[in-house]
Amino acid sequence: MSTIVFIDTRGEKLPKAAQEAVTYASQLGGNVTAVTFGDAQGLESLGAQGAAKVIVARGVKAVDGQQLTKLVCDIAQKENATTIVCVNDATGKAVAPRVAARLKAGHVAGVLGLPEGDTFKRNVFSGKARAHVQVSSAVKVLSITPNSLAIANNGGTAAVEEHTGDLGAARITVKELRKAGSGIPLPEAELVVSAGRGMKGPEHWAPVEELATLLGAATACSRPVADMHWRPHHEHVGQTGVAIRPNLYIAIGISGAIQHLAGVNQSKVICVINKDPEAPFFKAADYGIVGDAFEVLPRLIDAAKKLNAER
Amino acid sequence: MKILVLLSQVPDTTARIAFANDNTQYDGNGVTFIVNPYDEWYALVRALELKEAAGSGSVTTITVGGADTDATIRKGLAIGADDAVRVDAQPTDALQVAELVAAYAKDKGYDLVLVGKETIDHNGGQVGAMVAELLDMPFVPLASKLDVNGTTATVERDVPGGVEVLEVALPLVVGASKGMAEQRIPNMRGIMAARTKPLNVVPATAVADVAKTVKFELPPAKGAVKMIPAEDAGQLIELLHTEAKVI
Numbered sequence: 001m002s003t004i005v006f007i008d009t010r011g012e013k014l015p016k017a018a019q020e021a022v023t024y025a026s027q028l029g030g031n032v033t034a035v036t037f038g039d040a041q042g043l044e045s046l047g048a049q050g051a052a053k054v055i056v057a058r059g060v061k062a063v064d065g066q067q068l069t070k071l072v073c074d075i076a077q078k079e080n081a082t083t084i085v086c087v088n089d090a091t092g093k094a095v096a097p098r099v100a101a102r103l104k105a106g107h108v109a110g111v112l113g114l115p116e117g118d119t120f121k122r123n124v125f126s127g128k129a130r131a132h133v134q135v136s137s138a139v140k141v142l143s144i145t146p147n148s149l150a151i152a153n154n155g156g157t158a159a160v161e162e163h164t165g166d167l168g169a170a171r172i173t174v175k176e177l178r179k180a181g182s183g184i185p186l187p188e189a190e191l192v193v194s195a196g197r198g199m200k201g202p203e204h205w206a207p208v209e210e211l212a213t214l215l216g217a218a219t220a221c222s223r224p225v226a227d228m229h230w231r232p233h234h235e236h237v238g239q240t241g242v243a244i245r246p247n248l249y250i251a252i253g254i255s256g257a258i259q260h261l262a263g264v265n266q267s268k269v270i271c272v273i274n275k276d277p278e279a280p281f282f283k284a285a286d287y288g289i290v291g292d293a294f295e296v297l298p299r300l301i302d303a304a305k306k307l308n309a310e311r
Numbered sequence: 312m313k314i315l316v317l318l319s320q321v322p323d324t325t326a327r328i329a330f331a332n333d334n335t336q337y338d339g340n341g342v343t344f345i346v347n348p349y350d351e352w353y354a355l356v357r358a359l360e361l362k363e364a365a366g367s368g369s370v371t372t373i374t375v376g377g378a379d380t381d382a383t384i385r386k387g388l389a390i391g392a393d394d395a396v397r398v399d400a401q402p403t404d405a406l407q408v409a410e411l412v413a414a415y416a417k418d419k420g421y422d423l424v425l426v427g428k429e430t431i432d433h434n435g436g437q438v439g440a441m442v443a444e445l446l447d448m449p450f451v452p453l454a455s456k457l458d459v460n461g462t463t464a465t466v467e468r469d470v471p472g473g474v475e476v477l478e479v480a481l482p483l484v485v486g487a488s489k490g491m492a493e494q495r496i497p498n499m500r501g502i503m504a505a506r507t508k509p510l511n512v513v514p515a516t517a518v519a520d521v522a523k524t525v526k527f528e529l530p531p532a533k534g535a536v537k538m539i540p541a542e543d544a545g546q547l548i549e550l551l552h553t554e555a556k557v558i
Contacts, residue, residue, distance in 0.1 A: 063477055065440065065450050090470065093452045093486075097440035101409060106522030109405075109435040119525065124433055128328045130528050131433075137521035171449045171483075175465070176476040185471025191558065215558055233455070233490065234469040239324075239431065240348075240489040242469075248557040258325055262431075269555045271547060272536075282536055287550060291541025303545030307552055 001030030004081040005051065006072045006099075008062060008091040009040035016151065016188055017087045019049050023152040024144050025085045026050025027114055034158065035075050037061070037068065047156035057163040064170040065094035071167055072099050081139065088143035089187060096143045106135035111144045126239055126262030145266075146187060147245050180232045189218035192246045192267070194237060196222035198253015198274065198293050202230035207297040208252060214304035220244070222254045238263035253293045256281020273297075312368035312459065314358040315416055316392065317426040317438065319347040320376060320383040324431060330527045337432070337527070346383045349427020351390070352494040353487035357457055358425050359391045360492060365459070368422075369393045373415060375400055375408045381510070388505035389497035395508070400515035405433070407518040409441030414516040416446060422481045423464070428453050428488040436486065443484035451477060455490035 005025040007018035025032045026049060034051040036043065037060040046054055057071050072095060076084055086096035088110045100107035108120045112130070120142065124131045186192065193212040199205060212219045219235060226236035237244050239259040245266035252273045254260060261284055264270070272285040275292050282288045289296055323343040331338040355372065362368045372387040373396040374380050384395045398411045416424065429436035436452065443450035456467035459481070466477045466485060539546050551558045
């Protein structure tokens, strides 16, 4: 059995999602070939997650799904792959369904966990239910959910090859990348501190940011906060914003409307701080504090400082 | 400009989630169905705005489903689409939807195909990319802004840490997310006009049968919430460290 893993390896270090995807592919068994693009270095370390080989298309950018689809399909054919693993993120969403359509292969978007036979689990109804999807095609395309499995580290080294075949001209070009602040990218973040209308105004965000920095967390916000331009749009988590599944989600002054929960209910541990004891978010929480954000936050910050001093 | 918009029908956001027939089917009994919000609020409205700005062209909606989707289709017409197509089929997988849409759209010369970033029931976000592949068009997922100047589209999307601005020659497929347009409420004139606008029902073409949902389950129940008094709020950080072990 041969498995292809298509991963986005941009960034200063190998993204977690890429390592997760290679780990998943090797857990399925068989020979694993990772396929990527761009100028990432240190790709041989993907051997630690189980890749025997990494094929990299150096001149290709992330945005053109057609070039990347051809890359994946060409290598899948050459390697006789029966399984193609992708990540269910912005890059994967532009490639995995295309690969499936081209190969007439069954695609499962947002796979959770290992299969039972040829049946895979995925979230549906914004996390309110799970579907078991049976794939009957000879080739299977699986887009795995980021942050849903532990990364393997077996210390191996993968052989790195450069892809030489023609992928055609890019039809999508990046004209501009407008940076909006630094910090930890939300979809990658393991810890997230999020705040909502309860903060009363953008000028009150300093303690939220301070707590996030002390914990090594990313900051996020609710929809009204992004809509009122208190915070940038890319920080908006929820059904219409970014859907995340961090290990820890701390929600401050967010009531927990069903649309907000849809984007965060897959978080492993949820803490809710709200002055309204009837806030619906408490029903979805693991830990709750009924209290005023401006009184609770300083106490959390003090405790986080104390914890950091002990560590 | 000739634009095709994919409209899907989904259970209302707040609908109860239950399953029938030994958990093999969604139980739609007593549930209100709506137009998938991403299709309606962003894809359709932006298509109408682009047509209005160009001063000419057409906006056609396409839905794959049975006669029970007619209310969804009429709502699209009431908001302002010129005409609608319904492919008469009961798809069991995203690839089937994409194949049926592509079979219809092929050779019709659409400059733009717009679809919501995902449906709020299946959450797959696959149909747009699949249609693009089958029609040999570029595809941009998760777009928050779309402009067309002549034969070039400029698309923006939120990426971690910023906004990416992309340029693509028409024709292309775009997955629309929040920010692309503001929701339009149909007015009485639109609702009246929708009754007489063309709704073409076309038969299904052959599709692949490669994946299907065989069972649904509800997620594992969440344990009870542990409340911490506000005056001891710092205890939360300790619990997250020693009990939940996430920090």
